[in-house]
Every structure is written in C-alpha cells, then in structure tokens.
Amino acid sequence: MTQSFDTPLPPPKERRRLRELGSLTQAQLATRLGVSRETVRAWETGRSTPSGRKRESYGKLLASLAAVEPPAEVTASRSPEPAPKLTAGLSEPGSNPEPPTPASSTAALPPALTPAQAFDALYAFCAPALVRQAYLLTGRRELARESVEQAFQVAWQRWPEVAVDPDPAGWVRATAYEYALSPWHRFRPRYRHPEPPPADASDRALLDVLLTLPPPYRRTLLLYDGVGLGLPETAAETEASTPAAASRLLHARSAIAARLPDLAEPQVLHDRLAKTASTERLRAAKPPAVRIESERRARFWTRAAIAITVAIIGATALTVHTAPTRYEPPVPPGETVPGVPPRAAPGTLSTAELTLRAKLRAESGDGPEKLLPEPR
Known part of the structure; x- marks a missing residue:
C-alpha cells in the first residue's frame, strides 16, 4: 500500500499571506521544512511547486496557519497600524533580510487610499532604506538623498503606472539606483570634491572598497548581499543575464575579500553593509515636500514645452509669410567671354x-603760365 502525498496547496500569493499572518520569515519557514530560503521563495512566487513529503509538510503548515486566522469582522474593527519601515533594503545586523516582493509592498498599503495617501505610504515604507542603499552606491550623503527624492518625484509624475506595478518598491529602487550611478554627476561642481568619510575605520575601509568596484558590480553586490534579492531578480533589475549577474557577484566578493578578509562570508558582509549604512545620519525629505516638488517640476516642463511649441509655430508662420510666392532663379556667376x-x-x-x-x-593750382609773344 502506497501513501499519496498529493496534498492540495493554496495559490502562491495565499501561501505568502499565510506565512506573513503567522509572523514567519522565509528563512524561518525554510528551517521548519528543512529546505533553503530560495526554495520557499520559489514556492511563494509560483516558479516551482513542492512534491512528496515536502508538499505534505508544507500543506499542513499552511493549514495550521490558516486555522488561526482571525475572523474578518475582527480584522475590520481593528484600527490600521502604521506601515513599518522597509528594512529589507538594508536590515539591521543579525536579522534575516527579506526581499521586497509585490505582496510585501502592497500589504503595507491600506485599501481605499487616495493617490496622495498611497504615495505617502510607499514613501514612508521605502525611502529610509533606499537612502542608505544609495549612500553605499555613491559614498555621498547628499547625492543619496537627492537620488531617492528624484526617484519618488518621477514615481509621482507616473503614479498611474507605478500604482498598478507588481512591485512599486522595486520600480522606485531601480529608478533611484539609475540616478545615483549616473556618470554625469562627475561634471557637477558640487560633486567634484569628496565628502568626509565615515568616522569608523572599518566603515571607511568597506566604503573605499565598494567605491573601487565598477558600478554594475557594486549594484549587483548590494542587491544580492545587501537587499537580499535572489539571483534571477538581481539579474532582472540590473538588466543582465543570470550567469552575468553571478559572475559580477563573485568578482565583487573576491575584490572585497582580498582587501578585507574578515568579510569573506556573505552573512558577515551583509551585516557590515547594514552597519555601515545605519551609522550615517541620512534623513529623507517629507512625502508632501516630494510631491510638491514633483508637481512644480511637471508644471515647469509643461510650460517649457508649450513655450517651445509656440516658438516653433511662430517661426513657421513667419517663414511662410515672408517666403517668396514665385520662383526666382539665382544670378549665374560671371564667365569669361x-x-x-x-x-x-x-x-x-x-x-x-x-x-x-x-x-x-610742382605747378600752381591755376595751371602753367600762358606764353605771350614779346613786342618788337
């Protein structure tokens, strides 16, 4: 007699919701089931499905989490709690980083929000961690804050697109990274001189090594070892293939381990990245200020576009008005007869x-004298 392990499982999004309902991280759930965190992440995103005894254990665990779910009336009567800060970007030392996924980003936004309220909630959810990440990418505090504010200003201008994006936090993060790593900043007068380094010697050493890496390697290392994204997600966000992202990650780790041997372990490197970014006093602007600045820039560029269009129309009308109405042949050049x-x-x-x-x-002005005949 054989035993069947074809246990029914809920959809991938429901699996993640039940795990978060039980206050379990992906790493904790993986430890209970005896699998890796990457495997749990694949189950929750729908890339793979467990089978055999793993499926049975996973199904029982999800069923137990669903059994303790409070009724809808109780959850509806509770006052909404403020959205937590997004510490997945650079979590506190010693914690298990969770990658920002679409479910985790939208779970912090209460339903029936106005666009401004939803934007403010996303900003409060992502901005603090994004500023720390941008600081590790650039080594400049002011540029880190400017990159995050610029990314959210673009997000507010394109909010109908960002609001329905499967991962709005990832959308804003990619925009902030692109702005922070732009090579045009080197031509700005305010960024020609380096900023004061961190006070701690170990933080200075780590930041110096990071800034010597090429920007794609630095970004890949931060996304994988700092933010905690998987290798496919890191490759997609850096617009590279998975083997290329893996190669960049290995080269970046080797470069850091060559100069800082105590950071050869990925978990130790993650903790140090979080510690280095957390020691700096990096404060982002308030959400209303970002929205107001975004709207001001949108009005400026709209008026500039209207002015340029009016100038082009005026120049075209003047040309049409002053242009000749018949053909006038040009004057041919002279030829030798x-x-x-x-x-x-x-x-x-x-x-x-x-x-x-x-x-x-030498003669006078009246001309030469007249000759008169002499009398005889």
Whole structure:
C-alpha cells in the first residue's frame, strides 16, 4: 500500500499571506521544512511547486496557519497600524533580510487610499532604506538623498503606472539606483570634491572598497548581499543575464575579500553593509515636500514645452509669410567671354613719367603760365 502525498496547496500569493499572518520569515519557514530560503521563495512566487513529503509538510503548515486566522469582522474593527519601515533594503545586523516582493509592498498599503495617501505610504515604507542603499552606491550623503527624492518625484509624475506595478518598491529602487550611478554627476561642481568619510575605520575601509568596484558590480553586490534579492531578480533589475549577474557577484566578493578578509562570508558582509549604512545620519525629505516638488517640476516642463511649441509655430508662420510666392532663379556667376583680351593692370611708372608727374605737381593750382609773344 502506497501513501499519496498529493496534498492540495493554496495559490502562491495565499501561501505568502499565510506565512506573513503567522509572523514567519522565509528563512524561518525554510528551517521548519528543512529546505533553503530560495526554495520557499520559489514556492511563494509560483516558479516551482513542492512534491512528496515536502508538499505534505508544507500543506499542513499552511493549514495550521490558516486555522488561526482571525475572523474578518475582527480584522475590520481593528484600527490600521502604521506601515513599518522597509528594512529589507538594508536590515539591521543579525536579522534575516527579506526581499521586497509585490505582496510585501502592497500589504503595507491600506485599501481605499487616495493617490496622495498611497504615495505617502510607499514613501514612508521605502525611502529610509533606499537612502542608505544609495549612500553605499555613491559614498555621498547628499547625492543619496537627492537620488531617492528624484526617484519618488518621477514615481509621482507616473503614479498611474507605478500604482498598478507588481512591485512599486522595486520600480522606485531601480529608478533611484539609475540616478545615483549616473556618470554625469562627475561634471557637477558640487560633486567634484569628496565628502568626509565615515568616522569608523572599518566603515571607511568597506566604503573605499565598494567605491573601487565598477558600478554594475557594486549594484549587483548590494542587491544580492545587501537587499537580499535572489539571483534571477538581481539579474532582472540590473538588466543582465543570470550567469552575468553571478559572475559580477563573485568578482565583487573576491575584490572585497582580498582587501578585507574578515568579510569573506556573505552573512558577515551583509551585516557590515547594514552597519555601515545605519551609522550615517541620512534623513529623507517629507512625502508632501516630494510631491510638491514633483508637481512644480511637471508644471515647469509643461510650460517649457508649450513655450517651445509656440516658438516653433511662430517661426513657421513667419517663414511662410515672408517666403517668396514665385520662383526666382539665382544670378549665374560671371564667365569669361572668348576673344576679349583681359584688362591689363597698371604697372610701374617709367623715369620720364615720374619726371612729368613731379613737374605737374610742382605747378600752381591755376595751371602753367600762358606764353605771350614779346613786342618788337
């Protein structure tokens, strides 16, 4: 007699919801089931499905979590709690980082929010961690804050698109990274000189090594070892293939381990990244200020576009008004007529001509005297 392990499982999004309902991280759930965290992540995203005894254990665990779910009336009567800060970007040392996924991003937003309220909730959810991440990418505090504010300003201008994105936190993170790593910042006068380094010697050493890495390697390392994304997600966000992202990650780890051997372990490196970013006082602007600045820039560029369009229309109308209405053939260039000798240029004067010219110039203005016959 054989035992069947074809246990029914809820959809992937429901699996993640039940895990979060039980206050379990992916790492804790993986430890209970005896699998890796990557496997749990694949089950919750629908990339794979467990089978055999793992399926049976997973189904029983989810069923037990669903059994303790409070009724809908109780959850509806509770006052909404403030959205927690997004510490997945750079979690506190010693914790298990959770990658920001679509479910975790939308779970912090209460239903029936206005666009401004939803934007403010996303900003409060993501901005603190994004500023720390941008600081590790650039080594500049002001540029880190500017990158995050710029990313959220673009997000507010394109909010209908960002609001329905499966991962709005990832959308904003990718925009902030692109702005922070732009090579055009080196031509700005305020960024030609380095900022004061961190006070701690170990933080300075880590930041120096990070800044020596090429920007794609630095970004890949931060996403995988700092944020905690999986390798496929890291490759997708850096617009590279999975083997290329893995190669960048290995080279970045090797470069750091060569200069800082105590950071050879990934978990130790993650803790140090979080510690280095958390020691700096990096404060982001308030959400209303970001929205107001975004709207001000949108109005400015709209007016500029209207002014340029009016100028083009005016120039076109002036050209049409002043343009000739009939064809006027151009004047042909001069041609040499055959048989006509060219005009000779005057040459130098001879001695006799010079003498005559001097004699003429020496005479009075009334001309030479008249010759009269002498009387006899």
